[in-house]
Amino acid sequence: MDSKSTELTKREEINEVVECCLLAGKLMLQGGAETYRVEDTMMRIAATYGFENSHSYVTPTGIIFAVDQMEATRIIRITERSTDLQKVTLVNSVSRGIASREITIQEAHEQLHKIESTTHAYPIFTQIAAAAIASGCFLIMFKGGWHDFFPALVTGGLGFIFFLYVSRFVNIKFLSEFLSSFVIGLLAVLFVKTGMGQELDKIIIGSVMPLVPGLLITNAVRDLMAGHLVSGLSKGAEAFLTAFAIGAGVAVVITFY
Structure with a gap:
């Protein structure tokens, strides 16, 4: 595999990890989690995959996230917030699974999308x-x-x-x-x-x-x-x-x- 293909694969891996971090942070922030908990979860997920120098800045209306190996900083807008602590708990479970290497980044992404699409509120x-x-x-x-x-x-x-x-x-x-x-x-x-x-x-x-x-x-x-x-x-x-x-x-x- 030439250097160009290796660089492309590395960039795809970085994008996948960053997307997973942003999705986890978004779900936690929308569910009513504290800012420091959101930042800590995102940085722990990134650190598990070797990106120790990740940077996150979270406000109630947006998330800014980047790793040193990535050229562009990613930002997402949070428009809806509610109280859904069950969703926060589920995202924490996924992040713990990532940290212990029990699930892959692809499996984590799938679980996070499932959490996002499921309504956890009481009738x-x-x-x-x-x-x-x-x-x-x-x-x-x-x-x-x-x-x-x-x-x-x-x-x-x-x-x-x-x-x-x-x-x-x-x-x-x-x-x-x-x-x-x-x-x-x-x-x-x-x-x-x-x-x-x-x-x-x-x-x-x-x-x-x-x-x-x-x-x-x-x-x-x-x-x-x-x-x-x-x-x-x-x-x-x-x-x-x-x-x-x-x-x-x-x-x-x-x-x-």
């Missing part, structure tokens, strides 16, 4: 039921009375249904949280006005908890502690705006109440 009905029950339980946790458990359960469930509906048809960030909290406020006021509920504040607090970006806040703090200031601040800003939208929706109802 809509299960999500709604969980949000409703969680709303009632949060009300009790915040020292609300059992007489308000059912109003909080219904309010939280209907508010989450509205959140899913708006998120599906309106592609405007933070609008779904604002409108959902507005509906939750209206329903809570309705329950109190009709005498079915007693403590308006406890019902609203319990019902909006399924909308609170808890994972986003946690990841922002962990990224800041790990030294990823850009990612930490951007995630913190997104969490703040989401919380502001939730509070604003409730505040509009309380103002007129």
Whole structure:
């Protein structure tokens, strides 16, 4: 084999490893993983195949990755992010399989594509039921009375249904949280006005908890502690705006109440 063919084979190998690293990072970032975890996974995969000097820069909206032997730096754009920790776990399993040499790069690529094409989220009905029950339980946790458990359960469930509906048809960030909290406020006021509920504040607090970006806040703090200031601040800003939208929706109802 001449030097030109060897160089071509080497370049194809580099491209395959880089594609696998980018796909793994993309899936983890879309699933809600921390920035430092995404970077560490990508660099470990590259190091397994002899590319010790890989470089990655991850933000919530994009990934930049390169190895020293590659002429061009690769970049991908992240447009959709959600909370899917099962997907993060599956990608971690694939990366561990690569590190232990249990699977080849081709097998890893196939498994990652399978993870990407598979929906790991719970059915809509299960999500709604969980949000409703969680709303009632949060009300009790915040020292609300059992007489308000059912109003909080219904309010939280209907508010989450509205959140899913708006998120599906309106592609405007933070609008779904604002409108959902507005509906939750209206329903809570309705329950109190009709005498079915007693403590308006406890019902609203319990019902909006399924909308609170808890994972986003946690990841922002962990990224800041790990030294990823850009990612930490951007995630913190997104969490703040989401919380502001939730509070604003409730505040509009309380103002007129």
